[in-house]
Amino acid sequence: MSNRPLAVTDATVWDGLAEESRADGGVLVGDDGRIVAVGGSTEILERAREIGADVVEARGGVVVPGLVNGHVHLSLALPGPMQDAIHGADSAQLALFMAGNARETLHAGVTTVRLVGEARFADMALKKAIEVGAVPGPRIRTAGHALCCTGGHGHDADGQEADGADGFRRATREQLRAGADLIKVCISGGIAGEHESIDTPQLTDDEMAAVLSTAHDWGRKVTAHAGPAPVIERAVALGLDAVEHGYELTPELCALMAERGVWYTPTITVSRCEEFFLANGVPRWMIDRALGAGPRHWESLQHAIAAGVPISMGTDMPPHAAYDGTTATVREIEFMVDAGMTPLEAMRASTSAGAAWMGEEGAYGALVPGAAGDLIVLDADPLADISALRTLHGVVQAGRVVRDDRGTLRPGAAA
Known part of the structure; x- marks a missing residue:
């Protein structure tokens, strides 16, 4: 075009x-x-x-x-009305909903997104529609469904459940068959799962290894939704490429991540966005868990900065969502500076680093x-x-x- x-x-x-x-x-x-x-x-x-x-x-x-937001769900389905709306939508409604969010994301200055968990492969269709100019939106790099164990984090939203090494190997291949640019796997609990805690381990080493080896054989990176340091340490030892959230990182773990070139996308906004949660009818148990994770999450980001872990910006919140008088994307970048990054480091993390994460330096x-x-x-x-x-x-x-x-x-x- x-x-x-x-x-x-x-x-x-x-x-x-x-x-x-x-x-x-x-x-x-x-x-x-x-x-x-x-x-x-x-x-x-x-x-x-x-x-x-x-x-x-x-x-x-x-x-x-243009900004690169590395942790996006265009069909975000947090518990409450947001989840009810997504679950109640048919495939056409879901695609249109995501297209609307894509347009607003682009207008917020985010010209590239890394999607890390969407439903029913609507992300693949939207990616193609944007590429041919049929609908406006940012450049998309997508993981397809996030992978999780039975009942694991994201199972009631955008996750695809699997169990055992063979099950996770098959689930990974199903994302690759659909056109996934990367793989996302949930290896611990998180904020949005009612029947879990942030530090709940959710995959065995055999299951994690199956995802990693399969994705790497196909030339795809693997990023993990993860909270606690012990779980992340096991995944890093197995060859994990990147960590999302990392609510409970330690200085020792961050030193290991830096040594091995494991990327970190902190999504620091998600543990301090009560206004957004309240506006969208998120249940109180989730709000309390998110805010309660905030102080330790902040320390994790500071540990990563101090250790020199490669960082890419991502919000988890909708990139264009109104937040503290600006958008979630801009507020995330401001938080990164507040936590200790220089403005230059934060801007690189929000632009060229996003392309580097995908191995696409110089392309955007x-x-x-x-x-x-x-x-x-x-x-x-x-x-x-x-x-x-x-x-x-x-x-x-x-x-x-x-x-x-x-x-x-x-x-x-x-x-």
């Missing part, structure tokens, strides 16, 4: 990788939706004229890569030649103050303007 080339000039530009932003810069995106050049405004303007690109001026605004999450022309426009530089993300007012996906609050991204708007 092609469109007219687009040049954004008169901007401060951060490319998702560099240690600082560049003033008086610009970005040129070709008709294939990929970046042709990043450089000074004058250089970009000259090259834009050569290829007949539309030119817009950011008017001194800040341009950074960075403003470099050949990468997808995904970018957002802000009023201020988030490398100076991470809360500048709250000033987002423009979103470009593959060179197409999909959000333009001020009308400044229309060709000729600056004339």
Whole structure:
């Protein structure tokens, strides 16, 4: 799918990788939706004229890569009305519900998502629809169903139940058959399971090994919903690639994760978002469990930062959900800075690191030649103050303007 080339000039530009932003810069995106050049405004303007690109001026605004949210459920089904709505929806209704969330996610500046558990393989259909331009939404990398033991975490939401090494091997292959880009497995309890606790071990070593070996044979990474350190240590020893949540990490475990290159997606918002839970009718037992996990969860993130564990940003909450005067995505990134990351580290974790997690460096999450022309426009530089993300007012996906609050991204708007 092609469109007219687009040049954004008169901007401060951060490319998702560099240690600082560049003033008086610009970005040129070709008709294939990929970046042709990043450089000074004058250089970009000259090259834009050569290829007949539309030119817009950011008017001194800040341009950074589109955000990559690494822990998303577009059919989120928390206990209560949210779960009832998803369970009561037929396949068509589910797909439309997810498409609506995908559109809102894109408009929130998230141009790529990693889905880590969806129902009925609607995520596969939505991914294809977005790729061909039938519906608006972020680039999708998806795990299909999350894998869990009988009665395990997620069994009543997006999980596929299995038992024994052969059962988990088959369940993994079923996700791969459907087109999974990665595999997600629930190896312990969590916040949303009524009949479990966060530290409940849920898979045997044989079961975990079956998932890992099968996925790795197919060239797919495996990430684990996990809470307690002992369970995670067993999985890391078996070759786990990444940890989601990690509610109870220790300094020793984080040192091991860093040594072995095991990624961490903290989803720190989920243990401090009472307002969101109340607004969506989540039962009190889950709210109390989530908030009760908060202090230890925060320590886990700090341990990971101190140890140098590779971190990718993910919310678990809907990326676009209203939260503390902004979106869940922006608030997650702010929390990461509050916990000890520098704004630069948090921004990398929210852009280029998301592509690196998938082994797709340079394909998206960075403003470099050949990468997808995904970018957002802000009023201020988030490398100076991470809360500048709250000033987002423009979103470009593959060179197409999909959000333009001020009308400044229309060709000729600056004339």
